[in-house]
Amino acid sequence: MILDIDISGLGVIERAELPLGPGFTAITGETGAGKTMIVTALGLLRGGRASADAVRSGATKAVVEGRWQLDSDSPAARLAADAGAELDENDELLVARQVSAEGRSRAWLGGRGVPASILADLGERLVVVHGQSDQWRLRSEGAQRAALDAFGGAELRTARSAVREAHIRRGELRSELQTLSDAEAERELEAARLRRALADIEPAEPQPGEDVTLLARIERLSNLEALRRDVGQAHELLAGDSSAGFGGEGGGSSTELVSQVRSLIDSATSSDPALGELGQAAADISFAIDELGLRLAGYLDGLEAEGSGELAQLNDRLTLLTSLTRTYGPTLDDVIELGSQAGMQLLDLENDSTRIQELETQIAEAEATLAAAASRLTELRTATASLLEERVTTELHALAMPAAQLTVEISPLDEIAAHGGDRVAFMLRPHPGTEPTPLGKGASGGELSRVMLALEVVLADVSSVPTLVFDEVDAGVGGSAAIEIGRRLQRLSANAQVIVVTHLAQVAAFSDNHISIEKSSDGQFTTSSIRRISGADRTQEIARLLSGLSDSETGNAHAEELLELAAANRAAPGGAGHDAAADGSRSVV
Template sequence: MLEEIAIENLGVIRAARVALSRGLTVITGETGAGKTMVLTGLGLLMGGKADAGSVRPGASGAVVEGRWQVAARPAVAARVADAGGEVDDDGSVVVLRTVAAEGRSRAHLGGRSVPQGVLAEIADELVTVHGQADQLRLRTPSKQREALDAFAGPAHQATLAAYREAWAERGALQAEIDDLTARAAERTREAELLRLGLAEIERVDPRPGEDAELHALVARLGNVEALRVGATEAHEALAGEDLGEASSAVELLTQARRALEAAAHDDATLAGLAARVAEAGYLVADVATELSAYVDDLQADPAALETSHARLAALTALTRTYGETVDDVLAWASDAGLRLLDLDDGGERLRGLAQRVGELDETVGRLGGEVTAGRTAAGERLAGAVTDELTGLAMGGARLEVEVAATDPGAWGADQVTFALVPHPGAPARPLGKGASGGELSRVMLAVEVALATEAVSTATGATTAVLPTFVFDEVDAGVGGRAAVEVGRRLAQLARSTQVIVVTHLAQVAAFADAHLVVTKSAGDAGTVTGVEEVRDEDRVRELARMLSGQEDSDAARKHAVELLTTSVVGR
């Protein structure tokens, strides 16, 4: 519910703040006074397009602020939180829209700057606007279907939700089937390449790290003489006996050790050094022994070298294709084996998907039939309810027909819903969007909304009442007068028993049914034309109704008629 709206420098309105309440609120005023600016301001709060031309001349920008009560709408409160805004402790949230004279606009929700699209999102939950330019809402088949589904009630909507869930799952599975089928040849080629690769690796049968071992072996076998010379010279230097005048490393270290030990009794430091030289001697002797054994074992083996080269060539062929090292090749083989299992399972996967799609086809067919039956029954009830309402709206003899025709199954069922209006007996039924004038469409819209609201309240249980949006009607009474105007007012008041209804009207017969009556006034001053909005009660309200009736607010006849309208509206509710 919209609790309050404040407007600054929008059109002819310099500053106005209007408190709104539940029930029927009417907005009246002289032609050109600025009634539509109130709706323009509301449109901005709903995320509508900003127009710099609507900024009051001479002002730097326009500001519209509204306070919505969202305590009963958790989805809206959640969206506010998602956008970073805050809902006040009393369950209300402030929406602010500014429009600069240069054309830029900004939107704020719950104290946080947001894109204007966020305001449009929450507006879908909070308000429904009907005006001469907004009747397109009922002209489209999709919106007519939505209205019929809403009228059909919670049980029907639950069936429709189950249908949509099954339809979505079937669509996802069918897309997977189509993908698997389309890529069958590609999957076969991939599987064949994987098999060839695995067969090649299996034939070579590499071991982890084998390539590194072979490189070392080939380097050793291919340089036997150089290795022999190097090892022999090192052995001679460390422990050789035929060195001429030179002594071996072992002999020299032995001499050093003995010299240090002989002098060690005079200095403890030399004793420690003697021990370290002795350790070095033992180490050099061990290395000399190993070098001797190495030289004895080092034999040229041309056959082994050729075999190693051949094996290394086979491993190199694998690493060119499947990785840089043999370990990479083995990792590829492991992954390829798993992928091949997945590819070979494609046929089984297809069979499983096809079976599930068959089950879903049965579910979709069954639920689709139930949705069709629900819409057909609801269409008969809605047509009867709207036709009854039209009789009271000076459209006697007119009737609404709701056609539920079979069509190809889709996300919303297998039905084409069409609202058709028969304007008078004997006339052909024509789709509502083509066969109704603006005034007729306005009254049909009002009749539909009253029927929907009545159904929503009748399905509520206990103390719980349906949470309906705020309805805004802009001159829904266009083209009517007399008794029909009274009936329009009566039905707006009936709708307002269930929710908040705001109506811009020029008919006193409609305004007399209001719970709150706001008047837009225009005056000229030094600062130019100024428009204000104020609520009228008692005698002031009688004067406004008299003005609307005759254009003369002080006319005794008009005032008497205004009082009669007020009295009749209270009795007639």
């Protein structure tokens, strides 16, 4: 529960502390005193949108601090711990929010800076705020369906989760099928291309670098005659016959010339042994010439063995590889890669066709699962609707609508949605002889206020949110109906902390804790103060709410009568039985 809220620089509030605690707290004050700033402060602590407009004129920032008491094992406490916040020794958690005059916002949880979204997640577990806008939201089918499902408890929530999961599963399968179906034409074209590629590439069996090797071989064969001429002449120079050597008349082959040089050096060596090294060099040259001559002769023999038919075959092969490269390239390596991968790619495409058939089967199964889950949810909603109708109608009778009747109509949707296959409509018959009409069409503001309060009282037994805030939800209500609203809010506070911003004395009289907001002005600025009132001060405030005259003896007498009625209701069996002074008398969140 919320123990207190400290506010500074927010709207008309310069600095104020709002003492709360257990039970039913009523907040009253004159129009413009700043009652709505309390709801604004709570909105900031719940991670709501921060606006510079909320900062008090002349202030640099607005700061709101709320002190909560939590059960250390509650989901809210665990969420706070996950965010790095810690409860103090009294299991209390400090939540703070600051808004600058420029509109910048900061948030703290347990003294640790956190994103505002963390406060929003925590706020959903700690506080529910009902305002006049919520009355209008109650007109929507979604809000009515949510109320019915909340009343249905754990079994209905489980059934709804099963529908949601089945709906998600069907959606995923449908999406995958749609994707594959949309690409089917492209897959067929790609499969045809891959089949053509395999038919062209596999028989050719191209090898890496083969085109380069072919070009080199073709170049060699294309110049075969020139090779024979040049290499032949070189061979003749080395080892041609001595009588008609390439060197001309009187010349000889290189072999003969070197042999003559060697003989002359050998002869001279007998006279000068130092020429022995030169003789060895001449011998080496002779051996090298002989070796080169043998290799040239071998090369010429090889040329004679190469036939002219090979060149035509090589040109045909190069033409084939060039065609493949042009079609599937840009390089021969790309052609080879395509040939090695096309089979697997083609298999994947064929598997897509198989996957389409599998998906169609799985979607049919998912449809059946979803239909069964939705049917079970409809059964539970139908049973829950009967009980909700009875309980809410009973509450409406107690809220000065003795002939009113709420009915819940459940009809099928055209297609099952994530929330099920049901259209839920709350129908209200306010008076005998009238036809039930949807809340969204026929109910007045006062009737909506009472329907919402009746629902809240009924749902309190199944709600896990510990604090309920009502912002002038009693608008349009008065007289005995207002007394019954006060009585019901008092009853509701037996199971939750209830905070009500109200302008009705009949409602405020039933509170355990009465907070008054008063405004004052120095001619330039309006300032509001907040204080807890009791005794004569409370009697005068109730009288002011009743008649606008806080000093009227008649008004005070009427106020005392209201307070006595509320006290008797509290003390009666089944009453709320709260003592605002005993802050520790109530179990916490």
